[in-house]
Amino acid sequence: MRxxxxxxxxxxxxxITGAGNGLGKSHALMFAKLGARVVVNDYGTTAKGEGADKSPADAVVDEIKTAGGESVANADSVEHGARLVETAMDAFGRLDIVVNNAGFLRDTSFHKMSQDDWFDIVNVxxxxxxxxxxxxxxxMREQNFGRIVNTASAAGIYGNFGQVNYSSxxxxxxxxxxxxxIEGQKRNILVNTVAPAAASRLTDTVISREQTAALRPEYVSPLVGYLCSEVSTQTGGxxxxGAGWFGKxxxxxxxxxxxxxxxxxxxIAKNIDAIxxxxxxxxPRNIAEAFAPFGEAMGAAVAAR
Structure with missing residues (x-):
């Protein structure tokens, strides 16, 4: 009993998109354990975005059902987003939570990056x-409730060599x-971004087994769960x-x-240190606060005339 x-x-x-392995699987199992009916989406590509395989999504659905939960699989690419939502509506009649987790890597230095390397990453x-x-x-608008979590990355926040496509x-x-x-707040739709540090197929070649043990996906999912809950008030964050550490x-x-x-x-050269x-x-917390210095400068300019 829960x-x-x-x-x-x-x-x-x-x-949950990309829920056949790693972070997405961890999220799906957590939501199911806490009572949600879960659509497990996974296109089943390799870590480089090649091929397709429905079995990862099916395996996670079987695991959820074995534990007494309700779940259905979807093996469409997120590039056909409406099909994923149709699966939820057809199976359960509603959709409250979306966690965008699907993705893959196509790492290469910028001068070697092809247009396919760029657009394949951006498209997914x-x-x-x-x-x-x-x-x-x-x-979500119609039911006056929705929670969305978009999955970012430290590479997007700070940049990383060989990942111009992924970082962008x-x-x-x-x-x-x-x-x-901003658009969703009046309809009780909260939207946040999580940048996880977690071991997955995408990190297998760059971190050790010891690091893998510390960066378990299960250490990220609780934050995603909170942000998607009714008790959360966070939005736009x-x-x-990673590894049990959480920050904003x-x-x-x-x-x-x-x-x-x-x-x-x-x-500018003479004042660059001050700048x-x-x-x-x-x-600044919003666009109004961001524009405040420009307004002050404009006022000073007008007063000086």
Whole structure:
């Protein structure tokens, strides 16, 4: 019997993309354990995005059902996002939660990167998330409830060699998160981004077995679960999680400096230390706060005339 939980998904339906292995599988099992009916999506490609295989999704569904949960498999690519949402609606009649987790790597240095290396990554990580979210959005609006988690990466936040394609798509996902969070808030649709540090098929070639043990996907799923729950109030956030550590990131901006009159590149050169100095940093939380310094500079300019 499941113990009482502050976070419960009884009556809720969750769609997890890329749930045949690793993080997605961990998320799917957690949601099912906490009462959700789960759509397990996995196209079944290799770590480089090649081939297709329905068996990973089927295996996770079997595991959920064996444990007494309700689940269905979907083996469509996230590039056909509406099909994933149709699976949820056909099987369970509603959709409350979307976790965009599907993806693969196509690492190569930028000067060797082909157009296929770029577009294949962007089409799955970014466009796939768009298509799934777009198909789910009307249902969430109608029921005045929805939770979406987009999966980013440290490579997207900080950059990484050989991952211009992957880094670009992952950071773009957080841009999607921030705008969707604003649009969804009045309809009780909360949208967040999680950048996980977790062992998976994508990390097998770059970390040791000891690191793998510490970076279990199960150490990330609890954060995803909370953000998708009814008790969460977080939206538009960017969170990192790994090895049992959890944190939230925010934008930081230098105090900057307002220059007057005719401004030349030489003036920037003379003031670059003040422009780039973070000792007295600000932390704008929204577009209005971000524009405040421009407004102050405009007011000062007008007053000086």
């Amino acid at each position: 113990r009482f939980s502050l976070v419960s998904f009884d009556g809720k339906v969750a769609l 990580h970014l466009n796939g998330a768009f298509k799934v979210n777009r198909a789910a959005w009307p249902h 798509a992952k950071l773009a996902l957080h841009g999607m998160t921030q705008a969707l969070a 960017l969170f990192e999680a 990131l925010r934008w930081e901006r230098s105090r900057g400096i307002a220059l007057k009159g005719v401004i030349a590149p030489d003036d 780039a100095e973070f000792s007295d940093a600000t932390h």
